[in-house]
Amino acid sequence: MVEKFLLLRIPGIPDTEDFLRQDSRFNIDNRLIPYILLADYLKKFDCILSNHYLKEVNYSLILDVNVQSKFSFYNVKHILLLVETSEVYHKNSFIPDYYQSILTWSINNKNNFVFAPFPVPLLINSFPKYVDKKTIFINFIYNNKSLCGFFDNDYYSKRFQLAYYIQNNFPDKIAIYGSGWHLPFVRGPKLIRIFGKITIKALRYVFGSRIFRNRFIRSNGSLESKYDVLTVSKFTIAYENCGDNANYVTEKIFDALLSGSVPVYLGNKVTFSSIPLDLYVDARMFANEEDLFDSLLNMPDLKYKQYLEKAKQFFLDKKHIPYTANTFADKASKFVIKNLS
Structure with a gap:
């Protein structure tokens, strides 16, 4: 069977090399485990999933984790793994038409939405670790x-x-x-937060650290x-x-x-x-x-x-088990294979 190549794009993870591995410097506290497992599950279907973009590769599918502003594969099908809420990741407030199918934890009556749990780095064989002395x-x-x-x-x-x-x-x-x-806690859109933090720091420098204490x-x-x-x-x-x-x-x-x-x-x-x-x-x-x-x-x-x-x-x-990375990878792999057929 001919191998199919799939590109996974994750915000904050560069595409200069493949980071879907246990020893990745981005796999802090196993945060990439759901996607590493997804890559393993897809191998059973002769699908190679990687976040490393290679110009010479003809990709069969693009998987975006959250909405990506860069759309550079006009002849390749795009699907979306909608992970974060729009309140946390503002780009998710508008989903472009080029995403033909969407996998998400969110309950939605749209026909192209498919359910899966949030990609938690939790495994089926996970078990609590207990330390007697709590410091x-x-x-x-x-x-x-x-x-x-x-x-x-x-x-x-x-x-x-x-x-x-x-x-x-x-x-x-x-x-x-x-x-x-070291900066104050400020709510609001990004520009307001930046302006607020700079303003509060300046006012504290002039009038002393007693003002705005409830922001630190x-x-x-x-x-x-x-x-x-x-x-x-x-x-x-x-x-x-x-x-x-x-x-x-x-x-x-x-x-x-x-x-x-x-x-x-x-x-x-x-x-x-x-x-x-x-x-x-x-x-x-x-x-x-x-x-x-x-x-x-x-x-x-x-x-x-x-x-x-x-x-x-x-x-x-x-x-x-319903919350594990294994469950996520199982549902996500079936979702991907269905979109490849």
Whole structure:
């Protein structure tokens, strides 16, 4: 059978060489595993998937992860893996006509939309790792980012507010990691965020650091692997990027569960499968950050251990399978083959 060559285009991943491999410098915390598995699944159908663009290759299909502005293959079919929400990745707010089929977690009644879970770096054989000694009460591992505009379903700001409250009232109880926190947290479109950060920095330089204090948190910097912190944390702030998007379940809650840390979760309604409520602390149940953190501080040991036991049983019962990279790769490979036929 003649091999077919497929080009995968991922934002932020250059096409100068093939990065779909375990030792890739872009495979931080296994973030590329769903696509590496997809490439493996497609090999069974004599399809070679790569992100390395070669001029001499005649491609049979272009797979874009999120909407790409560059459309340079006029005689090749394009399909879309719609991963991020339009609030997070603004280009996804308008889907060009050249995408003939779309694979996404989003529920949509369009005929060209096919369902698959969010590409989470979670495997079928994954199981929580437990460390007896927890040296961190709660962690916050996020870069200083924001949504593309002013949205009511903004969870970036909600998780920032929780981290800010804890750090200012219980500084020894939280470990904050991530880049960009030497600058203030500002909401809004990109140009507004840039202008806001520059303005606040200038005003603080002139009038002193006491103004706009509620826009800053102190970070310990970036991590080579977030799991080094997650495994020694009792709790993890695991808020999604935004709400009101059914089935938008990213890696955040699973990172905590696999690390033996109880997630403090703010997420979305899940319709294709359910994550039991007894696996995480539901942030929606509290009126404010003070009430939420007070419940964590005063949680009985027995209740905390029950969270860990429920998480262990969740993986033993294989209830995590609908969310795995294996499930994503299986559905995505079938989607690709159908579009090749």
